[in-house]
Amino acid sequence: MAKTNPGQFIRQVRQEVSKVTWPTRKETAITTTMVFVMVFMAAMFFFVVDQVLGLLVRTFLGLGG
Secondary structure, eight states: OOOOOHHHHHHHHHHHHHTOOOOOHHHHHHHHHHHHHHHHHHHHHHHHHHHHHHHHHHHHHTOOO
């Protein structure tokens, strides 16, 4: 493994960072909204599954409904 001095390392880091394509504000907002929607949908799915499984367990164990 080749050793690099700190100055060369900083130059390499700057060179690599300049290659990064940063998202626009609009892209970030859209992606954030999509994440919140998917989290909400997943939460609702697991809530419904939990309720159904809870109802089934209570029914089978005779604990009322």
